[in-house]
Amino acid sequence: MKTDDLVRALAADAAVRERPLAVALPVAAAAGLAVALALFAVALGPRPDIATAAQTLRFVLKPVEMGLFAIVAVVLAVRLAEPGAPVRRLVAGLAAPAGLLGVAVTAELATVPSAEWGRRLVGTNARVCLVSIPLLAAPVLVASLWALRRGAPVHPAGAGAAAGLFSASVAAALYALHCGDDSPLFVATWYSLATVLVVAAGALAGRRLLRW
Amino acid sequence: MRLAMAGDGAAYDRCLRGMAVRLRGGVRRAIMRAGLAASDAEDVVQEILLAVHLKRHTWDAARPIGPWLAAIARHKTIDAIRRRGGRAGVPLDDVVDTLPAPSEEPAIRETELVRALERLPAGERAAVTAIAVDGASFSDAARKLGTSEGALRVALHRGLARLGRTAHERT
Missing domain, CATH: 1.10.1740 (Rna Polymerase Sigma Factor; Chain: A)
Structure with a gap:
Protein backbone atom coordinates (compact mmCIF):
# COMPACT_ATOMS: atom_id res chain seq x y z
CA MET A 1 0.00 0.00 0.00
CA LYS A 2 1.31 3.41 -0.87
CA THR A 3 1.59 6.07 1.78
CA ASP A 4 -0.78 8.16 -0.32
CA ASP A 5 -3.41 5.41 -0.06
CA LEU A 6 -2.92 5.11 3.67
CA VAL A 7 -3.36 8.86 4.15
CA ARG A 8 -6.60 8.69 2.15
CA ALA A 9 -7.95 5.98 4.46
CA LEU A 10 -6.87 7.86 7.58
CA ALA A 11 -8.49 11.08 6.38
CA ALA A 12 -11.70 9.17 5.62
CA ASP A 13 -11.67 7.94 9.23
CA ALA A 14 -11.19 11.48 10.61
CA ALA A 15 -14.73 11.81 11.92
CA VAL A 16 -14.37 9.12 14.59
CA ARG A 17 -12.91 10.76 17.64
CA GLU A 18 -12.00 9.51 21.08
CA ARG A 19 -12.27 11.40 24.32
CA PRO A 20 -9.03 12.90 25.61
CA LEU A 21 -7.42 11.00 28.47
CA ALA A 22 -7.93 13.91 30.84
CA VAL A 23 -11.63 13.00 30.62
CA ALA A 24 -11.47 9.25 29.97
CA LEU A 25 -9.11 8.39 32.84
CA PRO A 26 -11.09 10.13 35.63
CA VAL A 27 -14.33 8.63 34.29
CA ALA A 28 -12.85 5.12 34.33
CA ALA A 29 -11.27 5.74 37.73
CA ALA A 30 -14.63 6.82 39.14
CA ALA A 31 -16.07 3.45 38.11
CA GLY A 32 -13.12 1.72 39.80
CA LEU A 33 -13.63 3.85 42.88
CA ALA A 34 -17.29 2.77 43.05
CA VAL A 35 -16.13 -0.84 43.28
CA ALA A 36 -13.53 0.11 45.90
CA LEU A 37 -16.22 1.92 47.93
CA ALA A 38 -18.42 -1.16 47.84
CA LEU A 39 -15.50 -3.32 48.99
CA PHE A 40 -14.78 -0.82 51.76
CA ALA A 41 -18.41 -0.77 52.92
CA VAL A 42 -18.63 -4.56 52.99
CA ALA A 43 -15.23 -5.53 54.36
CA LEU A 44 -14.00 -2.59 56.44
CA GLY A 45 -16.35 0.31 57.11
CA PRO A 46 -15.39 3.52 58.92
CA ARG A 47 -13.87 3.26 62.41
CA PRO A 48 -16.50 3.54 65.17
CA ASP A 49 -15.06 6.72 66.67
CA ILE A 50 -14.76 8.54 63.37
CA ALA A 51 -16.76 11.56 64.57
CA THR A 52 -14.31 12.36 67.38
CA ALA A 53 -11.29 11.30 65.34
CA ALA A 54 -12.27 13.77 62.63
CA GLN A 55 -11.54 16.57 65.06
CA THR A 56 -7.90 15.59 65.45
CA LEU A 57 -5.23 16.89 63.10
CA ARG A 58 -3.44 13.52 62.94
CA PHE A 59 -6.53 11.82 61.54
CA VAL A 60 -7.48 14.57 59.10
CA LEU A 61 -3.95 14.72 57.70
CA LYS A 62 -4.17 11.15 56.41
CA PRO A 63 -6.87 11.58 53.74
CA VAL A 64 -5.53 15.07 52.90
CA GLU A 65 -2.02 13.76 52.19
CA MET A 66 -3.32 10.78 50.24
CA GLY A 67 -5.74 12.96 48.30
CA LEU A 68 -2.91 15.31 47.28
CA PHE A 69 -0.84 12.35 46.12
CA ALA A 70 -3.82 11.09 44.11
CA ILE A 71 -4.38 14.43 42.37
CA VAL A 72 -0.75 14.88 41.32
CA ALA A 73 -0.46 11.22 40.29
CA VAL A 74 -3.57 11.20 38.10
CA VAL A 75 -2.40 14.27 36.17
CA LEU A 76 1.03 12.66 35.87
CA ALA A 77 -0.48 9.43 34.51
CA VAL A 78 -2.40 11.37 31.85
CA ARG A 79 0.67 13.38 30.84
CA LEU A 80 2.85 10.28 30.65
CA ALA A 81 0.39 8.83 28.14
CA GLU A 82 0.56 11.96 25.95
CA PRO A 83 3.70 11.98 23.79
CA GLY A 84 5.84 15.05 24.25
CA ALA A 85 3.79 16.40 27.18
CA PRO A 86 5.84 18.10 29.91
CA VAL A 87 6.10 16.00 33.10
CA ARG A 88 9.15 17.31 34.94
CA ARG A 89 7.30 19.87 37.05
CA LEU A 90 4.63 17.34 37.94
CA VAL A 91 7.20 14.82 39.15
CA ALA A 92 8.66 17.64 41.24
CA GLY A 93 5.11 18.37 42.39
CA LEU A 94 5.01 14.99 44.11
CA ALA A 95 7.38 16.59 46.61
CA ALA A 96 4.48 18.67 48.00
CA PRO A 97 2.46 15.82 49.57
CA ALA A 98 5.71 13.97 50.41
CA GLY A 99 6.95 17.11 52.13
CA LEU A 100 3.71 17.46 54.07
CA LEU A 101 4.12 13.89 55.30
CA GLY A 102 7.74 14.66 56.18
CA VAL A 103 6.71 17.71 58.21
CA ALA A 104 4.08 15.63 60.01
CA VAL A 105 6.66 12.95 60.86
CA THR A 106 9.09 15.58 62.14
CA ALA A 107 6.40 17.19 64.27
CA GLU A 108 5.44 13.78 65.67
CA LEU A 109 9.06 13.01 66.57
CA ALA A 110 9.37 16.42 68.24
CA THR A 111 6.21 16.20 70.32
CA VAL A 112 6.08 12.52 71.27
CA PRO A 113 8.64 11.06 73.72
CA SER A 114 11.09 8.69 72.01
CA ALA A 115 9.95 5.75 74.15
CA GLU A 116 6.59 6.03 72.33
CA TRP A 117 8.02 6.07 68.81
CA GLY A 118 8.30 2.31 68.38
CA ARG A 119 4.76 1.60 69.56
CA ARG A 120 3.29 4.28 67.30
CA LEU A 121 5.26 3.12 64.30
CA VAL A 122 4.24 -0.52 64.67
CA GLY A 123 0.65 0.47 65.42
CA THR A 124 -2.14 -2.06 65.80
CA ASN A 125 -3.31 -2.49 62.24
CA ALA A 126 -0.19 -2.88 60.09
CA ARG A 127 -1.15 -6.16 58.49
CA VAL A 128 -4.70 -5.02 57.72
CA CYS A 129 -3.23 -1.87 56.20
CA LEU A 130 -0.82 -3.80 53.96
CA VAL A 131 -3.63 -6.02 52.68
CA SER A 132 -6.45 -3.47 52.47
CA ILE A 133 -4.72 -0.71 50.52
CA PRO A 134 -3.64 -2.95 47.61
CA LEU A 135 -7.04 -4.65 47.64
CA LEU A 136 -8.97 -1.34 47.48
CA ALA A 137 -6.49 -0.05 44.91
CA ALA A 138 -6.96 -3.01 42.57
CA PRO A 139 -10.26 -1.96 40.94
CA VAL A 140 -9.04 1.62 40.53
CA LEU A 141 -5.78 0.40 38.99
CA VAL A 142 -7.55 -1.94 36.57
CA ALA A 143 -9.88 0.86 35.44
CA SER A 144 -7.02 3.33 35.08
CA LEU A 145 -4.88 0.95 33.03
CA TRP A 146 -7.86 0.19 30.83
CA ALA A 147 -8.30 3.90 30.12
CA LEU A 148 -4.57 4.41 29.60
CA ARG A 149 -4.53 1.77 26.87
CA ARG A 150 -6.07 4.43 24.66
CA GLY A 151 -3.12 6.65 25.40
CA ALA A 152 0.34 6.57 23.90
CA PRO A 153 2.88 6.32 26.72
CA VAL A 154 6.45 6.49 25.47
CA HIS A 155 7.45 4.77 28.74
CA PRO A 156 4.70 2.22 29.41
CA ALA A 157 6.16 1.13 32.76
CA GLY A 158 6.32 4.73 33.95
CA ALA A 159 2.72 5.43 33.03
CA GLY A 160 1.72 2.18 34.76
CA ALA A 161 3.64 3.21 37.87
CA ALA A 162 1.88 6.60 37.94
CA ALA A 163 -1.46 4.80 37.62
CA GLY A 164 -0.35 2.59 40.52
CA LEU A 165 0.52 5.60 42.67
CA PHE A 166 -2.83 7.19 41.87
CA SER A 167 -4.77 4.01 42.69
CA ALA A 168 -2.84 3.39 45.90
CA SER A 169 -3.38 7.00 47.05
CA VAL A 170 -7.12 6.82 46.41
CA ALA A 171 -7.26 3.49 48.24
CA ALA A 172 -5.18 4.86 51.12
CA ALA A 173 -7.41 7.93 51.49
CA LEU A 174 -10.35 5.55 51.77
CA TYR A 175 -8.60 3.11 54.08
CA ALA A 176 -7.60 6.00 56.35
CA LEU A 177 -11.26 6.30 57.39
CA HIS A 178 -11.10 2.76 58.79
CA CYS A 179 -7.58 2.74 60.16
CA GLY A 180 -7.19 3.38 63.88
CA ASP A 181 -3.50 4.28 63.67
CA ASP A 182 -3.21 8.02 63.15
CA SER A 183 0.45 8.58 63.91
CA PRO A 184 2.40 10.00 60.96
CA LEU A 185 5.08 7.45 61.88
CA PHE A 186 2.62 4.67 61.06
CA VAL A 187 1.38 6.37 57.89
CA ALA A 188 4.87 7.05 56.58
CA THR A 189 5.87 3.43 57.14
CA TRP A 190 2.95 1.19 56.33
CA TYR A 191 0.94 3.33 53.90
CA SER A 192 4.14 3.92 51.94
CA LEU A 193 5.00 0.24 51.91
CA ALA A 194 1.52 -0.66 50.66
CA THR A 195 1.80 2.09 48.02
CA VAL A 196 5.17 0.78 46.81
CA LEU A 197 3.59 -2.63 46.25
CA VAL A 198 0.82 -1.14 44.11
CA VAL A 199 3.24 1.12 42.19
CA ALA A 200 5.37 -1.93 41.37
CA ALA A 201 2.30 -3.85 40.22
CA GLY A 202 1.27 -0.87 38.07
CA ALA A 203 4.71 -0.63 36.49
CA LEU A 204 4.80 -4.34 35.68
CA ALA A 205 1.28 -4.33 34.26
CA GLY A 206 1.97 -1.11 32.36
CA ARG A 207 5.00 -2.58 30.65
CA ARG A 208 2.88 -5.41 29.30
CA LEU A 209 -0.46 -3.69 28.70
CA LEU A 210 0.40 -0.14 27.67
CA ARG A 211 2.65 -0.88 24.68
CA TRP A 212 1.46 0.57 21.40
CA MET B 1 -3.87 19.80 12.66
CA GLU B 105 7.78 8.19 -1.92
CA PRO B 106 9.53 5.14 -3.41
CA ALA B 107 7.51 3.84 -6.37
CA ILE B 108 6.76 0.12 -6.22
CA ARG B 109 7.14 -1.90 -3.10
CA GLU B 110 5.30 -4.60 -1.27
CA THR B 111 4.91 -2.82 2.02
CA GLU B 112 4.62 -4.35 5.43
CA LEU B 113 1.22 -2.72 5.66
CA VAL B 114 0.01 -4.80 2.72
CA ARG B 115 1.01 -7.98 4.53
CA ALA B 116 -0.73 -6.74 7.69
CA LEU B 117 -3.78 -5.87 5.61
CA GLU B 118 -3.97 -9.44 4.32
CA ARG B 119 -4.35 -10.69 7.87
CA LEU B 120 -7.36 -8.50 8.68
CA PRO B 121 -10.84 -10.00 8.91
CA ALA B 122 -12.47 -9.98 5.45
CA GLY B 123 -14.96 -7.16 6.10
CA GLU B 124 -12.36 -4.80 7.53
CA ARG B 125 -9.90 -5.67 4.78
CA ALA B 126 -12.50 -4.93 2.10
CA ALA B 127 -13.33 -1.58 3.70
CA VAL B 128 -9.71 -0.45 4.02
CA THR B 129 -8.88 -1.62 0.50
CA ALA B 130 -11.88 0.09 -1.06
CA ILE B 131 -11.26 3.47 0.58
CA ALA B 132 -7.46 3.45 0.58
CA VAL B 133 -6.28 1.57 -2.47
CA ASP B 134 -9.25 2.07 -4.79
CA GLY B 135 -9.87 5.58 -3.51
CA ALA B 136 -13.63 5.09 -3.55
CA SER B 137 -16.05 7.34 -1.69
CA PHE B 138 -18.02 5.84 1.19
CA SER B 139 -21.24 5.74 -0.83
CA ASP B 140 -19.64 4.08 -3.88
CA ALA B 141 -17.72 1.58 -1.80
CA ALA B 142 -20.78 0.74 0.28
CA ARG B 143 -22.81 0.07 -2.86
CA LYS B 144 -20.07 -2.07 -4.35
CA LEU B 145 -19.61 -4.11 -1.17
CA GLY B 146 -23.35 -4.39 -0.60
CA THR B 147 -23.30 -2.82 2.84
CA SER B 148 -24.37 0.45 4.44
CA GLU B 149 -22.21 3.55 4.68
CA GLY B 150 -22.34 3.44 8.45
CA ALA B 151 -21.19 -0.17 8.58
CA LEU B 152 -18.39 0.65 6.17
CA ARG B 153 -17.19 3.53 8.34
CA VAL B 154 -17.14 1.24 11.37
CA ALA B 155 -15.29 -1.49 9.43
CA LEU B 156 -12.72 1.05 8.22
CA HIS B 157 -12.18 2.37 11.74
CA ARG B 158 -11.82 -1.10 13.25
CA GLY B 159 -9.53 -2.21 10.44
CA LEU B 160 -7.20 0.76 10.94
CA ALA B 161 -7.15 0.21 14.69
CA ARG B 162 -6.27 -3.45 14.16
CA LEU B 163 -3.49 -2.52 11.73
CA GLY B 164 -2.06 -0.26 14.42
CA ARG B 165 -2.18 -3.02 17.02
CA THR B 166 -0.68 -5.71 14.83
CA ALA B 167 2.22 -3.41 13.90
CA HIS B 168 3.96 -3.67 17.26
CA GLU B 169 2.87 -7.23 17.97
CA ARG B 170 4.90 -8.54 15.05
CA THR B 171 8.17 -9.85 16.37
Missing part, protein backbone atom coordinates in the same frame (compact mmCIF):
# COMPACT_ATOMS: atom_id res chain seq x y z
CA ARG B 2 -6.13 22.00 14.77
CA LEU B 3 -8.53 22.28 11.84
CA ALA B 4 -8.22 18.55 11.29
CA MET B 5 -9.16 17.81 14.91
CA ALA B 6 -12.22 20.01 14.48
CA GLY B 7 -13.35 17.57 11.77
CA ASP B 8 -11.99 19.17 8.60
CA GLY B 9 -11.12 16.10 6.53
CA ALA B 10 -9.32 18.00 3.79
CA ALA B 11 -7.12 19.82 6.32
CA TYR B 12 -6.35 16.49 7.96
CA ASP B 13 -5.34 15.00 4.61
CA ARG B 14 -2.97 17.92 3.95
CA CYS B 15 -1.60 17.70 7.47
CA LEU B 16 -0.79 13.97 7.22
CA ARG B 17 0.90 14.43 3.85
CA GLY B 18 2.97 17.27 5.30
CA MET B 19 4.03 15.00 8.15
CA ALA B 20 5.00 12.21 5.74
CA VAL B 21 7.26 14.62 3.85
CA ARG B 22 8.93 15.78 7.04
CA LEU B 23 9.36 12.26 8.38
CA ARG B 24 10.83 10.53 5.33
CA GLY B 25 14.36 11.92 5.42
CA GLY B 26 14.92 11.56 9.15
CA VAL B 27 13.47 8.07 9.33
CA ARG B 28 15.65 6.91 6.44
CA ARG B 29 18.76 8.31 8.12
CA ALA B 30 17.87 6.62 11.43
CA ILE B 31 17.13 3.30 9.73
CA MET B 32 20.42 3.32 7.83
CA ARG B 33 22.42 4.28 10.91
CA ALA B 34 20.88 1.26 12.64
CA GLY B 35 22.26 -0.90 9.86
CA LEU B 36 18.94 -1.62 8.14
CA ALA B 37 17.93 -1.27 4.52
CA ALA B 38 16.75 2.18 3.46
CA SER B 39 13.81 0.48 1.75
CA ASP B 40 12.33 -0.23 5.20
CA ALA B 41 11.99 3.49 5.86
CA GLU B 42 8.65 3.94 4.13
CA ASP B 43 7.17 1.11 6.24
CA VAL B 44 8.21 3.01 9.34
CA VAL B 45 6.79 6.28 8.00
CA GLN B 46 3.48 4.50 7.43
CA GLU B 47 3.57 3.05 10.92
CA ILE B 48 4.15 6.52 12.37
CA LEU B 49 1.27 8.01 10.38
CA LEU B 50 -1.03 5.21 11.53
CA ALA B 51 0.01 5.87 15.14
CA VAL B 52 -0.54 9.61 14.67
CA HIS B 53 -4.04 8.83 13.47
CA LEU B 54 -4.96 6.29 16.15
CA LYS B 55 -3.48 8.37 18.98
CA ARG B 56 -4.45 11.85 17.80
CA HIS B 57 -6.66 12.37 20.86
CA THR B 58 -3.47 12.35 22.98
CA TRP B 59 -2.45 15.66 21.44
CA ASP B 60 -3.63 18.61 23.49
CA ALA B 61 -4.47 21.40 21.04
CA ALA B 62 -3.12 23.92 23.56
CA ARG B 63 0.37 22.48 23.09
CA PRO B 64 2.62 22.76 20.02
CA ILE B 65 2.31 19.80 17.65
CA GLY B 66 6.07 19.44 17.05
CA PRO B 67 7.14 17.73 20.28
CA TRP B 68 4.11 15.42 20.11
CA LEU B 69 4.90 14.28 16.57
CA ALA B 70 8.61 13.98 17.36
CA ALA B 71 7.90 11.78 20.40
CA ILE B 72 5.63 9.46 18.40
CA ALA B 73 8.12 9.30 15.53
CA ARG B 74 11.01 8.46 17.87
CA HIS B 75 9.00 5.82 19.70
CA LYS B 76 7.83 4.12 16.53
CA THR B 77 11.24 4.31 14.86
CA ILE B 78 13.01 2.76 17.87
CA ASP B 79 10.32 0.08 18.03
CA ALA B 80 10.66 -0.70 14.31
CA ILE B 81 14.46 -0.84 14.48
CA ARG B 82 14.35 -3.17 17.48
CA ARG B 83 11.82 -5.44 15.79
CA ARG B 84 13.93 -5.73 12.68
CA GLY B 85 17.03 -6.54 14.72
CA GLY B 86 18.84 -3.31 13.96
CA ARG B 87 21.48 -1.70 16.15
CA ALA B 88 19.85 -0.19 19.21
CA GLY B 89 20.95 3.02 20.86
CA VAL B 90 21.17 5.08 17.70
CA PRO B 91 20.74 8.78 18.47
CA LEU B 92 17.35 9.83 17.13
CA ASP B 93 17.16 13.52 17.75
CA ASP B 94 16.24 14.40 14.23
CA VAL B 95 13.57 11.96 13.07
CA VAL B 96 11.35 14.89 12.14
CA ASP B 97 12.97 17.33 9.74
CA THR B 98 12.33 20.96 10.50
CA LEU B 99 12.37 21.76 6.81
CA PRO B 100 10.52 19.41 4.50
CA ALA B 101 13.08 17.67 2.33
CA PRO B 102 12.18 17.16 -1.32
CA SER B 103 11.82 13.42 -0.81
CA GLU B 104 9.56 11.31 -2.96
